[in-house]
Amino acid sequence: xxxxxxxxxxxxxxLLRLDLDVPIENGRVVDDFRLLAGMExxxxxxxxxxxxxxxxxxxxPQGEDPDLTVRPIVKWLEEGFGHIRLPEGKLHILENLRxxxxxxxxxxxxxxxxxxxxxxxxxxxxxxxxxxxxTTLLPKLLPHGAGFTFAEEVNxxxxxxxxxxxxxxxxxxxxxxEDKLPAVLALAKIADAVLVGGKIADEIKLENTQVxxxxxxxxxxxxxxxxxxxxxxxxxxxxxxxxxxxxxxxLGRVEDEKYQNSRKIAQIITTxxxxxxxxxxxxxxxxDELGLLNKFSFVSxxxxxMLEFLIKGTLPSIEALE
Numbered sequence: 114x115x116x117x118x119x120x121x122x123x124x125x126x127x128l129l130r131l132d133l134d135v136p137i138e139n140g141r142v143v144d145d146f147r148l149l150a151g152m153e154x155x156x157x158x159x160x161x162x163x164x165x166x167x168x169x170x171x172x173x174p175q176g177e178d179p180d181l182t183v184r185p186i187v188k189w190l191e192e193g194f195g196h197i198r199l200p201e202g203k204l205h206i207l208e209n210l211r212x213x214x215x216x217x218x219x220x221x222x223x224x225x226x227x228x229x230x231x232x233x234x235x236x237x238x239x240x241x242x243x244x245x246x247x248t249t250l251l252p253k254l255l256p257h258g259a260g261f262t263f264a265e266e267v268n269x270x271x272x273x274x275x276x277x278x279x280x281x282x283x284x285x286x287x288x289x290x291e292d293k294l295p296a297v298l299a300l301a302k303i304a305d306a307v308l309v310g311g312k313i314a315d316e317i318k319l320e321n322t323q324v325x326x327x328x329x330x331x332x333x334x335x336x337x338x339x340x341x342x343x344x345x346x347x348x349x350x351x352x353x354x355x356x357x358x359x360x361x362x363x364l365g366r367v368e369d370e371k372y373q374n375s376r377k378i379a380q381i382i383t384t385x386x387x388x389x390x391x392x393x394x395x396x397x398x399x400x401d402e403l404g405l406l407n408k409f410s411f412v413s414x415x416x417x418x419m420l421e422f423l424i425k426g427t428l429p430s431i432e433a434l435e
Contacts, residue, residue: 126166130169132169133209134169151262170211280351281306281357282358284348286361287312306329310374311364339365363399379400383405388410396416
């Protein structure tokens with residue numbers, strides 16, 4: 114995978130694919146974790162390139178949607194939340210790429226139109242892993258490289274996949290079994306234990322899904338809205354002995370304060386001696402609200418992308434940068 118460096122972008126017009134898909138309420142960014150993850154790369158490009166054309170998507174609009182415009186991102190940058198210097202006239206931001214059908218349709222004409230704006234393409238949007246005009250076609254049209262956080266994501270997850278520290282415990286929660294079950298089965302091949310909570314634990318039991326013996330499907334509370342206290346008690350020794358822990362997906366209805374067992378698991382993880390990896394937007398937001406985000410060794414910007422990489426060892430957006 115080619116990487117961003119000064120020689121690649123010096124004096125060039127850089128098309129920078131950033132992860133702009135952040136929660137926005139009332140025209141303001143309310144969770145800027147993904148934006149902050151891209152600021153080192155944006156700052157480097159602004160320092161060395163002739164100009165930077167920033168682009169990305171927000172949500173899943175059906176055509177143009179005023180609630181999903183990039184204007185709140187522009188405001189966030191202008192108000193200095195990114196903590197980088199914005200040289201006058203050097204930064205330009207394209208509107209939400211998904212306002213154009215050609216983005217998700219991988220339309221060659223749309224990709225060529227994007228390519229005409231710049232000389233070099235840099236991808237700093239690890240979470241945007243599905244094929245699209247901006248992530249998988251642009252690298253075929255322009256000299257290209259991976260941004261700093263993108264490269265760190267790949268290197269960190271590759272090491273986990275190929276050389277995991279043992280004991281290795283993976284904790285998987287969430288709602289959709291079709292999204293998470295393949296990850297549970299893949300992680301079971303490399304982890305010593307896979308601990309499953311959230312709605313997917315209930316679905317696995319309801320559908321009588323067969324899982325490997327090192328997959329521990331948590332018992333839920335009577336109302337099925339959280340993992341039971343006895344599940345926390347049975348998982349705690351495994352988590353405390355682990356040298357590597359991955360957590361992706363809330364283990365209960367964390368938006369309701371009466372369900373506290375995801376909090377207990379977070380506290381057990383962050384007081385362990387393990388290398389700890391966190392992924393998934395809802396999980397990151399929740400852990401940040403608990404004030405524990407900085408206690409994790411590494412926080413991935415991509416939930417689905419993180420799991421897919423751990424399953425397959427690559428992503429379409431990574432292969433496009435080869």
